Amino acid sequence: MQNADAIITDSSGEPKVNYLTNGSTIKSWLLTKDHKRIAIMYLVSVSAFFLMGGLYAAAIRLELLTPASDLMESGTYNKAFTQHGVLMIFFFLIPAIPAILGNFLLPIMIGAKDLALPRINLLSLYFYWIGGGLTLYALLQGGVDTGWTFYTPYSTTFSNTFVMAVGLGIFINGFSSILTGLNFIVTVHTMRAPGMTWFRLPLFVWAQYATSLVMILGTPVIAITVLMLAIERAVHIGIFDPAIGGDPILFQHLFWFYSHPAVYIMILPGMGVISELVSNFSRKKIFGYEFIAFSSIAIAVFGFLVWGHHMFVSGQSIYAGLVFSFLTMVVAVPSAIKMFNWTATLYKGSILWNTPLLYAVGFLGLFLIGGLTGLFLGSIGLTVHLTDTYFVVAHFHYVMVGGQVIAYLGGLHYWWPKMTGKMYSEFWGKISAMLVFVGFNLTFFPQFILGYQGMPRRYASYPEELQVLNIFSTAGASVLGVGLMMPVVYLVHSLFFGKPAGDNPWMLPGLEWRTSSPPPTENFETMPVVTWEAYEFGEENGLDTEEARRREAVSTVS
């Protein structure tokens, strides 16, 4: 193997120039075309938005500790949950895995020097900043209280808050997402290294590809929809106002035509990360590679046909309701296929129980519950009772947080040594992974019961008999909060005091592990040539496990 040497040689000798040390001026960051630096800037900005969204979440849970709206007035509470939703969905969940992990790793995993369109990549980061800035400006001015769904006519006519500024923020941020998706599609098509055929692509890349399709096809629709909303607020032509002849339900159709596929923008990349973690940490080729790859594409395609299941009780006809319910059931199947294949991959593996795998196993459990409760909500007879209650809140948090956030954290831990060259504390990593899992379940499982009880969402005050479950939920949220804050501490700590990770700490076969940590600016010393299938372990694929074992022994002694 020509590049086998490159894997194991260094880690001694003088430090090489990598992407982090290649220029240290602010200009060298702000004007960089290096996908890795852009990913790091995304990481910092997205984490900031996550923190803000988390603060709103904490405020919401504290308010719901008691039945009366005593901590906040209902107006403040309405703004809190709206801003929690807007920040988390548009500025955290959608960019988290694609723009951070995807940006950093997708080119490396396919053996490219960079994304195909580096300047477009930088532009997408700027759009993110401008959109985020506008939104922050609106929040500082007084915020917005329409719910993240911006339903008309409340948002166009009745709300007195900063709907336009937030709408424009989302509009601009949409182009960040579109450009990232566009870049990924081009990159996967044209930038693969010699020998990297479509069916040798890591499943993370497949998932990013499917996500990118949704980004390209869906995001422009939400862009034009929020643009119309903003214009409507400014000049009030009445296209969404029934009093002048408009149609408030038309807005819901346009909104969910994007926002349902957006759910898959938020979960597909997470599924990709889990495929990587499960396969790599059981040191075994993933079971049913093609099925997992194509189920991602199937989810992306079917995801565009089910938006009506958000509108079962908004007065749509029984036929529309039944068709959307049927298609929703169909879209559940590809997710089930993935779940079974991940489980089967563990069979007869050599499973390393470290932090990333803990997160992956957590994902399996939580996404299983999130997906199954999706069936509850897709079944039209049941969802008449369940929709707009805490059952829905619990369901999408199980999918979004239990799915995407957990996968994101797992991926971040998995690739952290590659991104920074430093190893974090495995002990604290495991503690935090378990805290997140326990805290998450404590927070959101009671909400399923609350939802079946009928507690509506977006309520600042609620009947007293529901307090017990809400206390459980708030208590769980505090555990979850601690669990989520811990990685910030030990990951930052590892930057300064962490052990050097080495190029390939777990002897994994992916291309990203065949370059140095952190990688050089153009990712590889020489153009890699791929002669192995995805997830093939063993010496014949250039992994010198003997040597690695010897070094491992030395390092544990010293």
Add this chain to the structure above:
Amino acid sequence: MQTNSWVPLFPDQASSFAWQVDYLYFYLIIVSVAFTIPIVVAVFVFGIKYREKEKFATPEEMHGSILLETTWSIIPFVISMTIFLGGAIVYYNQYRLPDDGMEVYVVGKQWMWKLQHETGQREINELHVPVNRKVKLTMTTEDVLHDFSIPAFRTKADVVPGRYTYLWFEATKPGKYHLYCAEYCGLNHSGMGGYVYVMEQSDFDNWLSGNVSGQTPVEQGRDLFENKLGCASCHAGGPAQRGAKLEGIFNKEVKLVGGNTVIANEAYIRESILNPGGQIVEGFQPIMPTFKGQVTEEQIVSLVAYIKSLSGVQTGTTSAPPAANTNAAQPARASNANSAEQ
């Protein structure tokens, strides 16, 4: 009444189709458990049994299995289809409105529910209904979207400005149940709710008689029709009248100018009052003035109720054997109203 257990797990089952929703729910829970347990057990058994025993070992390679893949694609598909079918049946039962329901009219506004019984009682954020009677709600809103939700009855429906939406239920258990607004509607969204009181028929009759504040919707409608709005001057039904005769038209097909036909239902009557020129009955001139801005949604509801009564549509009454009470009550009211006529 709400269950008094420390942690309430299920809301009361207080409507005729609540058990269907609950059975579907239990079925789904069983399906979920049946999927979750094997997967969780497998993950942990594999995780422990095949945990790393030698650093960087390379386990035996395994290839996928088409048979397995097909099995675990088809089984979930079949199960999801049973869920779909179950949901569709339950939904169908909820969706189909009864013909013989007691009617209640609902108008949502930020942030209250205004309800009116067909016997005239008005309520705000409260609804009193008799047990074991079908109740049909005809709903609209004055401003933004709302959603009329009664968890104990397992039903809800959005309320949309400019449209009528419908909801029905048959309460099966006397008690006091929560009524919520479930679609976010602004500042005081969480305050927009109250209670539904389900009463035995005799209690309900007492409540009605103790609470009859004014006129029934039919009476109000007649008053509006004959006096306040003067509809009768054109629509009284004589041969040379300028307006269409309204007796017996409700839910019948009406021929329009231009050859179309339309069913004279609530929505049509409402539109004809607000936008008379829109759908003109064949043989008449478009001369009726609009009443938009002059009548409230509640008055329209009364007018609709009155016009329905002209067709002998006896949509529910105040006591259990519908026929008896209606026959006793209606003529009396009718004669009252007649005497008040010009």
Add this chain to the structure above:
Amino acid sequence: MSSHASDKFVYHEPGLQHQFEDMKQQEESVSIGMWMFLVQEIMFFGGLFTVYLVFRSKYPMAFAAGSNHLDAFWGGLNTLVLIVSSLTMALTVYYAQKGNRNMQVVLILLTMFFGAVFLGVKAIEYTSKYEDGLVPVAGLNKKVKENPNAEHGAAQAKPCYEMGHGAEHTYINPRGEFQWVDCSLVKVAEKGGFLTPEEKIGYYSNGDIDADKFRDKVRIFYWIYFVMTGLHALHMIVGIGLMTWLLWTAWKGTYSHDYFAPVEMSGLYWHFVDIVWIFLFPLLYLLGRHFLH
């Protein structure tokens, strides 16, 4: 640039960027990227077309009325101008491949010229809408304090005033609001019996055609007209910007048989913008024209 690339033999093809191995890869990438961008644009305009479809099926006569007031001559001229500009654009790509600098420059200049003509015509049309009180935003229309050709004080607009196509408006409009007084098409539809249910509600009050209510529906048409053509014009302006850059680079003789991707990509963009217009023209200007006769 990588600090490690020095040991490799690096030869410079014109315009080859660092992340690509060769020109073929670069061209393929740029081309796929451009197509993806166009797909995105289609979805973007698609949202607007959906809104157009929904409202047109609700209020066809209001749309016909609004459409009939657009000037199909200018619209048709613009269509012609854009089709010719597409030809010059396509020829630009052809001569870029041939490496013929002079023809490139001439053809790019022609394309820009046609683009400018298009925008000029658009400006004429917008101005006439401004003067006729057809901009759907209050205050953005010409403010007419007094009616110049008022006959014996009939200064106020009559509801449902019937007038011939292109007739002078005889109203005053001191606040520059959206104005629409011609309801003749509603009467046509009423006679023909093809009013939709929404129209029967949407145009009438007091049993008569309500000029204000009808105006609101026509206003929806003009809103869609301005948003769609406005966004399209914005794309044209971007296109002309691209052409300016192309002109500069072509002048320097950048493009040849080996390297002409920027010309081709700008061409794709230009054609896309033309095609959007090919849809906009019939939908906005032509549908409903038969009611004029």
